[in-house]
Amino acid sequence: MRARIHITLKDGVLDPQGKAVGQALAALGFAGLGEVRQGKVIDIDLAETDSGRARESLEAMCERLLANTVIEDYEITLAE
């Protein structure tokens, strides 16, 4: 089973990297941009076939390592 995890800063947390991307886009002439926010994607292959147990295990991974839950949110998507 394959999982994709999106990790993003929580709403309201300053995102200096997103801000820098926004400024760079504006400098290249892309007009009409509002706030730019960025995050990361982590793909994980799992031996687990039960989606409930897979999700449980992925949540533990996010809580303990993948996301800094003080300032970040995560979202887990499972694929076949």
Added chain:
Amino acid sequence: MIAPEIVAEHGLSEDEYARILDILGREPNPVELGIVSAMWSEHCSYKSSRAWLATLPTEAPWVICGPGENAGVVDIGDGRAAVFKIESHNHPSFIEPYQGAATGVGGILRDVFTMGARPVALMNALRFGSPDHPRTRHLVAGVVSGIGGYGNCIGIPTVGGETGFDSAYDGNILVNAMAVGIADADRIFYARASGVGNPVVYVGSKTGRDGIHGATMASATFDAGAEARRPTVQVGDPFTEKLLLEACLELMATDAIVAIQDMGAAGLTSSALEMAAKGGVGIALDLDRVPVREAGMDAYEIMLSESQERMLMVLRPDSEEPAARVFRKWGLDFAVIGRLTDTGRVALAHGGESVADIPVDPLVAAAPRYRRPYVETEPPAMPPLPATGVAPLDALERLIAGPELASRRWIWEQYDHMVMGDTVARPGGDAAVIRIHGSARGIALTVDCTPRYCAADPRAGGRQAVAEAWRNLVAAGARPLAVTDNLNFGDPQRPGIMGQLVGCIEGIGEACRALDFPVVSGNVSLYNETGGRAILPTPVIGGLGLIDDLDRRASIAFAAPGQDIVAIGATAGHLGQSLLLRDVLASPGGPPPPVDLGIERRNGLFVRDRIARGAVSVCHDVSDGGLLVALAEMALASGIGAEIVPPDGVDALAWLFGEDQGRYLVALPAAAGLVERAAAAGVPAAVIGRTAGAALTVSGHGHISLASLKQAHEAWFPRFMAGR
């Protein structure tokens, strides 16, 4: 109608709330309540400590600006001034160690450049829980990385500091950051607003929903999702701070600025109110003009956001355009958000409506000041020493390989301590030394505190913290000028804790007076406790000194073999509260070493004079761990060993490991002249041995090779951080 629980959530007592009703003559609205609660918070008003802080000496002929401004300012000659301050970021660093520590650095830097100084050095004082505590390693890694991340990115060297471990900090770590800047002595900028009609300008980053103060506003003005939206941790952006620093300094070179204040704790609220209060003027702000990061922020959020990298300024009339050009050039927000008024009130408008209108002076004047009841700590009696067969060199090896004294290389190697090119003495010595750019003179910096002394006897501990900072500066060859203090304590509403605070402040005051070492800035951090368990009293002293000639200074490394080693100051062998008792003999206790300030001063002035005259260039102060530890540190710093001979008829352990104060070790080619001069000055000085070889030898007690000592000294930190 404001519910009592909302008032309580804002940290206001019933009595304090009654006072607000009295001053306003009506109920505050939620925005006003938020503003007043921030103003009257312990953090902004120093309500528990102010009466005691007022007893500290703050003046000297070289002090340009004492406490009360963003940072302290001292004259360092040649028309220049040093601007410096220390500040805590304890709680945020416990929640999110990287960002907490990073924004602590960012905040203290703003305090310094707000006053017109270019920051030239950073220091930090850190306290973590027991190395065995499961969270400690994570916190150390995050805090050190956060300090390095901010300091390295903005390009200001982190030149030194101190780090301690104790289980008393398991639930409350301490992260105290100190910054030092250099300014022209006649171009210092203050926060005092003046000139009715002058524009009030917001510069820097946009305002977001960061760190809006602890109080949860469950009132009807906020929707149910408000809490989830509001992060309690601020994220720092050192690259924006670099732009803000350069933009501010560029504008400061013109005469556009009347007053300037950074937005730190309680953000726009505290900066606007402080500027108005100091200038005795009113201020009218239109919050619709505040640059915001997110749509839909309300007045409460805008006023109490703690978004980083922001400043508030009052400009002279007609300088708006040139100032705006400077900030736009640096890619920063610039917005005129209001004017000074003659009403003496802070009036806020948002969405075309008045959202707050409160008098400044009455609220500042009525800010609570408490003389909280306190109980003095009874200093413990000296316990009987355990009968022990511990060999001195085994004890040394254990101490120097343990968490308290192990090399901090793992920490300072993560900091850029050389950027800017003026670092003369790197981390690891008694004091860091920074060249005053383009001159042959330097400033020396140190941070010191021995919490176990303060816990046993707060007054003696307060004296010792100041004396050790002073001594570290002297040992580097500097003339100590002034102090910034960071007072970290538990809950002051507990009389025992309040007694620690009072005792430490009294001790600090006595020492600062006796050593001509005034306090020019500082910070108080209270309520550092979890589940009724308080931290050790930790009054960190940041000291700054001046070196008139960088060719005449001292460092701790031995210079050559075959030199005489002289102990200056009397060794009585005081073992109470020593590391030997606590960490080797497992018998902690007793009173801390007494600090005789007259002797401290006499010994220190003698040493400094010898260094300033070029007679001594190798010097180390004797502190934690005593004489043998100091000797080992000098040997390890140089790779040159030493042979020493304990005097006849003394207890070797007490002589080698006692922590008597007012002592220095110096090494020089021939000691006779020094010893003679010391005798004439009434300063005890005794030749205890010579530098030699590649081992440390204690006559009658064997020897240990520097290679194994170094291995022991360097191994602990990397091993701890690797989880082994």
